[in-house]
Amino acid sequence: xxxxxxxxxxxxxxxxxxxxxxxxxxxxxxxxxxxxxxxxxxxxxxxxxxxxxxxxxxxxxxxxxxxxxxxxxxxxxxxxxxxxxxxxxxxxxxxxxxxxxxxxxxxxxx
Amino acid sequence: xxxxxxxxxxxxxxxxxxxxxxxxxxxxxxxxxxxxxxxxxxxxxxxxxxxxxxxxxxxxxxxxxxxxxxxxxxxxxxxxxxxxxxxxxxxxxxxxxxxxxxxxxxxxxxxxx
Numbered sequence: 001x002x003x004x005x006x007x008x009x010x011x012x013x014x015x016x017x018x019x020x021x022x023x024x025x026x027x028x029x030x031x032x033x034x035x036x037x038x039x040x041x042x043x044x045x046x047x048x049x050x051x052x053x054x055x056x057x058x059x060x061x062x063x064x065x066x067x068x069x070x071x072x073x074x075x076x077x078x079x080x081x082x083x084x085x086x087x088x089x090x091x092x093x094x095x096x097x098x099x100x101x102x103x104x105x106x107x108x109x110x
Numbered sequence: 111x112x113x114x115x116x117x118x119x120x121x122x123x124x125x126x127x128x129x130x131x132x133x134x135x136x137x138x139x140x141x142x143x144x145x146x147x148x149x150x151x152x153x154x155x156x157x158x159x160x161x162x163x164x165x166x167x168x169x170x171x172x173x174x175x176x177x178x179x180x181x182x183x184x185x186x187x188x189x190x191x192x193x194x195x196x197x198x199x200x201x202x203x204x205x206x207x208x209x210x211x212x213x214x215x216x217x218x219x220x221x222x223x
Contacts, residue, residue: 004152032210043113043114043213043214043215043216043217044153044201044214045213045214046211046212049210051210086152086153088152096141096143096158096203096205096212097143097155097158097166098145098153098155098212099155100152100153100154101152102150102151102152103151103152
């Protein structure tokens with residue numbers, strides 16, 4: 001079964017603390033993995049994707065095929081990082097057909 | 111660039127009534143998606159269009175949901191008749207053909223009472 005699991009509904013950290021949002025997936029084949037973010041009163045938007053291996057707003061995510069994980073990390077959280085984060089996957093060649101996890105709310109306290 | 115436009119933003123209807131949502135994708139985007147997001151869950155794809163043809167509608171409850179994309183631009187999603195469990199945010203999204211980045215609209219929040 002194709003599935004994305006985000007085990008934490010809420011992650012609360014203090015400003016400056018490290019952040020790790022967990023994501024595990026189940027997929028038969030070679031998936032593409034993404035992190036999407038939704039800030040308060042804004043649209044869902046792409047944060048980063050595993051293929052590009054980029055760092056966006058200080059966030060990075062590494063695909064671990066052995067553990068079928070794609071955790072999102074940031075060494076020092078900022079208050080503006082507070083948002084809902086969704087991990088998602090798609091099959092190669094159809095990256096708009098996304099399977100989303102349940103989402104994790106990140107709350108960064110001052 | 112202008113974003114994906116959706117209307118209405120909010121809709122409240124009684125069960126067994128019908129409702130329609132409208133989406134205008136970003137200009138030039140050949141691929142259009144409708145997602146359903148139930149409270150507390152991630153979005154779930156209902157249907158994917160490429161130009162005016164359906165690519166995937168495997169998760170669309172076809173007994174009550176229908177969607178069309180005439181002329182390969184705007185799209186409408188209809189529910190008839192609505193059930194309580196259809197209460198959700200309906201998200202429209204679009205992308206260039208074979209483009210990785212998908213752009214989402216603000217969504218229509220449907221409440222069925």
